[in-house]
Amino acid sequence: MSEAVYTEDHEWLLIADGVATIGVTEFAQEQLGDVVFVELPELGAELSAGDEAAVVESVKAAGEINSPLNGTVSAVNEALVESPDLLNSAPQTDGWMFKLSLADDLDASKFMSSDEYQQFLVSND
Amino acid sequence: MALEPDISKTIFHDYHVAAGGKMVPFAGYLMPVQYSEGIMQEHLHCRDRAGLFDVSHMGQVIVKGEGAAKALEKLMPVDLQSLAINQQTYATLTNEQGGVLDDLIVTRWTEDTFFLVVNAGCKAQDIAHIRKHLPYLEITYLADRGLLALQGLEAKDVMAELVPEANTLVFMNGGHASIDGIDVYITRSGYTGEDGFEISVDPADALALADILLAFESVNWIGLGARDSLRLEAGLCLYGHDMDQQTSPVEAGIIWSISKSRRAGGANEGGFLGADMILEQIASGASKKRVGFLVDGRAPVREGAEIIDEVGTVVGVITSGGFGPTLQAPIAMGYVPTELSAVGTQLNALVRGKPRPITVTKMPLVPQRYFRG
Numbered sequence: 001m002s003e004a005v006y007t008e009d010h011e012w013l014l015i016a017d018g019v020a021t022i023g024v025t026e027f028a029q030e031q032l033g034d035v036v037f038v039e040l041p042e043l044g045a046e047l048s049a050g051d052e053a054a055v056v057e058s059v060k061a062a063g064e065i066n067s068p069l070n071g072t073v074s075a076v077n078e079a080l081v082e083s084p085d086l087l088n089s090a091p092q093t094d095g096w097m098f099k100l101s102l103a104d105d106l107d108a109s110k111f112m113s114s115d116e117y118q119q120f121l122v123s124n125d
Numbered sequence: 126m127a128l129e130p131d132i133s134k135t136i137f138h139d140y141h142v143a144a145g146g147k148m149v150p151f152a153g154y155l156m157p158v159q160y161s162e163g164i165m166q167e168h169l170h171c172r173d174r175a176g177l178f179d180v181s182h183m184g185q186v187i188v189k190g191e192g193a194a195k196a197l198e199k200l201m202p203v204d205l206q207s208l209a210i211n212q213q214t215y216a217t218l219t220n221e222q223g224g225v226l227d228d229l230i231v232t233r234w235t236e237d238t239f240f241l242v243v244n245a246g247c248k249a250q251d252i253a254h255i256r257k258h259l260p261y262l263e264i265t266y267l268a269d270r271g272l273l274a275l276q277g278l279e280a281k282d283v284m285a286e287l288v289p290e291a292n293t294l295v296f297m298n299g300g301h302a303s304i305d306g307i308d309v310y311i312t313r314s315g316y317t318g319e320d321g322f323e324i325s326v327d328p329a330d331a332l333a334l335a336d337i338l339l340a341f342e343s344v345n346w347i348g349l350g351a352r353d354s355l356r357l358e359a360g361l362c363l364y365g366h367d368m369d370q371q372t373s374p375v376e377a378g379i380i381w382s383i384s385k386s387r388r389a390g391g392a393n394e395g396g397f398l399g400a401d402m403i404l405e406q407i408a409s410g411a412s413k414k415r416v417g418f419l420v421d422g423r424a425p426v427r428e429g430a431e432i433i434d435e436v437g438t439v440v441g442v443i444t445s446g447g448f449g450p451t452l453q454a455p456i457a458m459g460y461v462p463t464e465l466s467a468v469g470t471q472l473n474a475l476v477r478g479k480p481r482p483i484t485v486t487k488m489p490l491v492p493q494r495y496f497r498g
Contacts, residue, residue: 033164034163034166037424059164059350059354060159060164
């Protein structure tokens with residue numbers, strides 16, 4: 001199993017066999033606060049990197065989750081519809097958001113490793 | 126984010142930080158939007174137990190002078206002359222056009238002394254406004270004074286141990302008291318819909334008072350986020366959002382705040398800024414009205430969302446909206462044409478371009494639990 005990589009928008013991606021599982025980081029869920037609603041992308045939707053893929057609403061604010069890569073939505077985490085709080089309690093496991101079947105070969109250099117992401121958080125504090 | 130150089134801190138700032146407060150700029154102050162528990166838990170804690178709010182950013186202003194009651198009545202459509210000593214009233218400062226410059230709580234301290242608590246973002250304007258219209262009154266702005274609100278089901282239990290006479294106060298009444306030797310002015314009032322108290326305290330004693338209150342197991346700090354969801358569930362206006370200089374008290378649905386004696390046919394009819402406009406609206410009705418909404422589904426409808434009718438025409442706007450932790454559902458308030466304001470009217474709000482069904486509902490959405498004796 002590969003390790004998760006991270007974006008500057010506080011998303012994590014777990015990439016295996018041309019499919020990326022995508023969610024938000026612990027830092028992102030803390031910033032959002034209590035999540036009350038998650039709008040997931042439609043299955044089969046074709047997303048380009050930077051497209052709005054999902055919306056997360058917390059008690060106080062709405063946040064958009066943009067697709068970090070080009071691809072087709074191959075799965076969404078339906079559990080988040082009934083239990084949006086999974087995004088707070090387990091953002092990097094049970095609170096995953098959607099899977100993207102990647103259109104292109106992965107260029108891993110555009111993402112951060114876990115260590116690099118931690119560094120990024122510290123430098124932006 | 127870069128802080129504005131002139132941002133202020135209340136006397137409780139370091140306490141908020143120590144309690145895990147996430148500090149954000151609000152009305153010129155650095156204030157806690159939430160603490161480590163989060164908005165949802167803080168909201169529920171306040172309803173069920175006791176929530177402590179730092180509201181020291183609000184303007185505490187003393188207005189004094191012979192005939193102050195009658196004078197202040199020129200600026201607000203309430204009956205101050207009949208207000209008993211230590212009684213308070215909710216009021217609006219109106220403008221010439223019948224709009225609202227601010228909403229405030231006015232307490233009569235003596236025959237000729239009134240204590241005003243005004244919104245943080247409006248205090249400079251309010252003081253200038255009063256000074257301009259009533260230059261013969263003496264205005265004292267208590268810039269550094271602390272103001273704490275203790276709200277919720279168990280607030281009275283805390284008071285029972287500290288200052289039992291506070292529990293004899295009924296809603297919208299106050300009095301001087303002493304808590305462990307600290308002189309305070311306590312009123313039975315608040316902004317959560319719950320029974321509760323607001324405690325005005327000298328800055329020299331403010332931290333000691335907070336220590337005394339926080340020593341109770343039932344008392345937790347509550348931030349601005351939960352303050353907003355609590356007042357929204359309670360159907361209370363947030364100035365600058367649900368009401369402003371372009372909306373009248375009639376449109377805002379707070380005719381109840383205009384004393385009978387100041388209305389048409391009353392003993393002290395009119396005589397306040399914007400009276401012609403406001404009395405005309407009371408007589409003939411306003412063309413738009415603030416209403417509450419229940420929202421279908423779980424997605425919150427927020428401030429600024431357009432309200433559309435069945436053919437998609439924009440008919441109004443949401444002025445406050447969010448998730449109600451007590452109701453466990455999204456709720457909102459906003460303005461619609463009066464003919465669409467009846468309870469049960471079904472409309473849609475546009476959220477990210479998609480219509481979301483909303484239904485006009487009676488306010489408050491969560492019953493108020495004020496202590497009326």
